[in-house]
Amino acid sequence: MKNFWRILAGIAILILLWQLAALGLNRSILIPAPSETLRLLFHNFTTPNMLLAAGQTAWKVLFALALAIFLGLPLGLLLGLSDAAYNLLRPLIMVVQAVPVISWLSLVIFTWGIGWRGPIFISFLSLFPVAVLTSVAGVHDLDKDLLEMARLYRVPWKKVVREIHLGSLPPFIAAILDVSIGQAWKVTLVSEYLCGGDGLGEAILTARMNVDIPSVWALTLGAVLLGLLSEALIKFVLRRFRHAWKRS
Amino acid sequence: METLLKSTNLCKSFDDLEVLRDINLAIAPGERVALLGPSGAGKTTLLKILAGLEQPTSGSVENHAQRTAFVFQEPRLIPWCSVKNNLLFVNPFGDYKEALRSVEMADFADYPPADLSGGMRQRVNLARALITQPDLLILDEAFHSLDLGVKMRLMESIHQRWKAKPFALLCVTHDPKEALYLADRIVLLSARPASVLLEKKEKAIQKREITSPDFLAREAELIQLLSNKAYLG
Numbered sequence: 287m288k289n290f291w292r293i294l295a296g297i298a299i300l301i302l303l304w305q306l307a308a309l310g311l312n313r314s315i316l317i318p319a320p321s322e323t324l325r326l327l328f329h330n331f332t333t334p335n336m337l338l339a340a341g342q343t344a345w346k347v348l349f350a351l352a353l354a355i356f357l358g359l360p361l362g363l364l365l366g367l368s369d370a371a372y373n374l375l376r377p378l379i380m381v382v383q384a385v386p387v388i389s390w391l392s393l394v395i396f397t398w399g400i401g402w403r404g405p406i407f408i409s410f411l412s413l414f415p416v417a418v419l420t421s422v423a424g425v426h427d428l429d430k431d432l433l434e435m436a437r438l439y440r441v442p443w444k445k446v447v448r449e450i451h452l453g454s455l456p457p458f459i460a461a462i463l464d465v466s467i468g469q470a471w472k473v474t475l476v477s478e479y480l481c482g483g484d485g486l487g488e489a490i491l492t493a494r495m496n497v498d499i500p501s502v503w504a505l506t507l508g509a510v511l512l513g514l515l516s517e518a519l520i521k522f523v524l525r526r527f528r529h530a531w532k533r534s
Numbered sequence: 535m536e537t538l539l540k541s542t543n544l545c546k547s548f549d550d551l552e553v554l555r556d557i558n559l560a561i562a563p564g565e566r567v568a569l570l571g572p573s574g575a576g577k578t579t580l581l582k583i584l585a586g587l588e589q590p591t592s593g594s595v596e597n598h599a600q601r602t603a604f605v606f607q608e609p610r611l612i613p614w615c616s617v618k619n620n621l622l623f624v625n626p627f628g629d630y631k632e633a634l635r636s637v638e639m640a641d642f643a644d645y646p647p648a649d650l651s652g653g654m655r656q657r658v659n660l661a662r663a664l665i666t667q668p669d670l671l672i673l674d675e676a677f678h679s680l681d682l683g684v685k686m687r688l689m690e691s692i693h694q695r696w697k698a699k700p701f702a703l704l705c706v707t708h709d710p711k712e713a714l715y716l717a718d719r720i721v722l723l724s725a726r727p728a729s730v731l732l733e734k735k736e737k738a739i740q741k742r743e744i745t746s747p748d749f750l751a752r753e754a755e756l757i758q759l760l761s762n763k764a765y766l767g
Contacts, residue, residue, distance in 0.1 A: 429610075431606070431608065431610045432610060432612060434587055434610075435604075435606065435610045435624075436623075436624075437587065438585060438586075438587060438602065438603075438604050439603070439623075439624035439625075439662075439666060441623060441624060445623070449612065449615065449623055450612060453612065453614045453615070454614070456614075
């Protein structure tokens with residue numbers, strides 16, 4: 287409870303500083319007042335168009351995240367089990383991880399033009415290495431004593447993979463979700479801004495082109511709140527899931 | 535004599551550290567052998583090599599057992615599987631209820647290992663070995679975390695199981711009582727590098743009563759041997 291009040295106090299200080307900056311600068315084209323931004327935020331997120339935009343961004347985030355986990359986990363498992371495969375593919379994963387979003391954007395625009403595929407593809411590429419490398423770490427960290435026990439009792443390898451390797455992954459899936467959800471929102475918004483045909487990123491772009499800075503602030507704040515909300519939701523689900531996993 | 539498990543001139547070194555030196559050991563089917571040796575002598579390493587989990591530096595091992603079971607010093611249970619599933623993991627067709635009953639854990643089949651005490655986990659470790667119906671059972675200080683009452687009952691359970699259907703048993707222990715209770719032959723290992731100091735065939739003990747004069751006399755004799763300078767290193 288103490289923490290809750292501290293967080294509230296932190297938010298209040300932030301809004302106060304924002305208000306002071308807006309008053310000091312007195313130019314809403316640069317920094318709109320918090321009251322104006324919050325009014326616009328409420329106004330925007332009660333219109334069907336903006337709700338649709340938020341939904342369009344949310345599904346791209348979730349789709350990219352799901353794709354990264356469904357493809358990254360098996361690959362991570364394979365790379366964790368085979369040193370040869372790991373050494374072979376590690377450079378590729380490191381390159382994918384190191385290439386800046388902007389470079390992927392150029393490629394995506396040339397390939398697909400403006401549309402929903404670009405943001406999903408770019409978000410996926412930014413999350414995929416995290417999913418793979420976290421899964422590899424999971425396999426590497428696996429208790430070797432369990433594998434020795436399975437070897438002694440001549441347990442078939444398929445069963446060892448299913449029961450021990452896959453069984454050990456849930457905490458790592460949780461870690462991937464935990465680490466990636468914030469990043470997924472950020473990258474999807476940037477991609478929508480630059481090459482997406484719809485979503486909150488595109489709405490921010492439109493507001494900017496109309497020099498409607500208070501709307502840019504309101505939409506950004508809305509996106510931040512949605513990101514935080516999804517992060518909190520995922521953390522809540524994971525807490526319950528971790529508990530169930532421990533009890534299983 | 536028919537041999538189930540045999541090591542010939544077995545040596546093991548880890549880099550410059552010599553752990554085992556020329557271990558020659560033979561165990562017949564249904565024979566029960568206790569290995570005693572000072573801490574750090576390399577007993578666990580020897581058991582692992584005999585079970586095929588580690589390779590010797592030189593020498594050879596012949597293991598003719600169809601099913602080898604190993605009760606590790608630490609339980610090695612899969613944390614995300616229930617007690618029942620830990621047992622079925624090594625033998626999906628085994629009678630897990632009977633195995634758990636024999637270690638007094640019948641009521642805990644659906645528990646996750648995290649909810650059990652150290653001693654209870656160790657009993658599940660033993661049940662997992664028993665569910666495989668081994669013809670060679672290796673115990674590596676299997677009872678070290680158990681209280682005396684449970685320990686005695688479990689040793690009796692193993693003894694009764696052996697009487698019903700003999701299997702070879704190789705156990706490592708520091709406890710002379712445990713060695714005398716479980717084994718027909720005692721092998722004393724020296725301090726590192728471990729080599730066989732002495733082999734002692736025990737007369738068959740019909741009634742394993744640890745307070746009987748016969749048992750106590752044998753225990754005293756064994757303690758005397760364990761106090762030997764060569765043994766202590």
